[in-house]
Amino acid sequence: QVQLVESGGGLVQAGGSLRLSCAASGRTFSNYAMGWFRQAPGKEREFVASIWWNDRSTYYVDSVKGRFTISLDNAKNTVYLQMNGLKPDDTAVYYCAASRYRAAPDPNRYAYWGQGTQVTVSS
Numbered sequence: 001q002v003q004l005v006e007s008g009g010g011l012v013q014a015g016g017s018l019r020l021s022c023a024a025s026g027r028t029f030s031n032y033a034m035g036w037f038r039q040a041p042g043k044e045r046e047f048v049a050s051i052w053w054n055d056r057s058t059y060y061v062d063s064v065k066g067r068f069t070i071s072l073d074n075a076k077n078t079v080y081l082q083m084n085g086l087k088p089d090d091t092a093v094y095y096c097a098a099s100r101y102r103a104a105p106d107p108n109r110y111a112y113w114g115q116g117t118q119v120t121v122s123s
Contacts, residue, residue: 002026002112004096009117012086016121020081022096022114029053033099034072034079037107038092038119045095047105049081059103063089086121093118 008020022034035050049060049070058070067085072078079096094117097110104110 002098004098004112004114006094006096006114006117009094009119011120011122014087014121014123016086017082017084018086018119020083020094020096020117020119022079022081024077024079024096024098029077029098031100033102033104034070035097035099035104035110036070036079036081037095037097037110038090039095039116040092043092045107046092047107048094050099050103050105051079052102057103059105061105083119086119088121088123091119091121 003025005023030053032053033050036048037045038048039045047061051058051070069082071080096114098112099110101109
């Protein structure tokens with residue numbers, strides 16, 4: 001049974017940093033993209049970043065480029081999202097997900113999802 005478990009969310013002031021973690025288990029994730037999405041109240045789920053497990057290729061939505069970094073630790077089967085320079089607009093529930101499609105921004109292409117972790121950025 002595949003499980004994705006996020007952690008690391010919290011409350012932070014604007015300009016601060018957080019690191020989200022996603023512990024993946026239940027299968028081998030080679031040939032999978034691991035993605036981070038976020039959803040703010042009243043808004044659709046938005047692609048944030050993804051990384052291809054095999055070669056560590058990364059992709060970001062324009063609004064987080066230069067501020068967020070996605071990475072993974074193969075030995076720990078864990079994906080990270082380092083978030084720096086946080087802004088109030090980054091406030092959302094952040095979800096980890098896994099897809100067989102490389103660089104997929106469409107949430108419908110992700111078969112596995114975590115339960116989400118809340119990130120709140122105060123001004």
